[in-house]
Amino acid sequence: MTDTSVEPHRTGGMIVVAVLNMIFGCIGILNGLLLVAVVVTLMSRLAELGVPQIQVVRAGFAITALATGVLGVIAGIGVALLRPWGRTLSLIYGGLLIVIGVLSRFLVPLIASIGSYDVRTIDTTGLTRLIVFGAIYLALPVIHAPVLFIAFSRPAWKAAFAKGRIA
DSSP, X not given: OOOOSOOOOOOHHHHHHHXXXXXXXXXXXXXXXXXXXXXXXXXXXXXXXXXXXXXXXXXXXXXXXHHHHHHHHHHHXXXXXXXXXXXXXXXXXXXXXXXXXXXXXXXXXXXXXTTSSOGGGOOHXXXXXXXXXXXXIIIHHHHHHXXXXXXXXXXXXXXXXXXXXXX
16 A cells, blocks of 8 residues: 655755754854853953943844854754744744854954955964854855755745645
């Protein structure tokens, strides 16, 4: 007897997207935690100097980066489980990656300074920092976000993550 139900199957591409969402989400969480630590340290130093100033923009960026990482991990789990919310969260995650990439150009000093110095004069430590920050804030959003948008716009993927499908 054959099974006549139409059951979407998990493709290799879906597994890759799920794993990448989780990996990049974990990187985003670590990045967000680092940014939160920098903001807290900066505010405590300013308070020691008698300048109790809240770094609203930096704190907002740090929390957004942290939340984006958490969202990426949750989206990856949803994609791995073929849940409709996995597709939705992945598309939101892709949008937030782009927002983080654009905002980092203005809010992360190392990224903002790209192009303002001669690369040949950077020491090894500075070059390593530049590569790591460039990967996190520029390469990751520029590459992964369009992949998410393209993959989830394919009809087969839309059907696999459709609400009301037989799981």
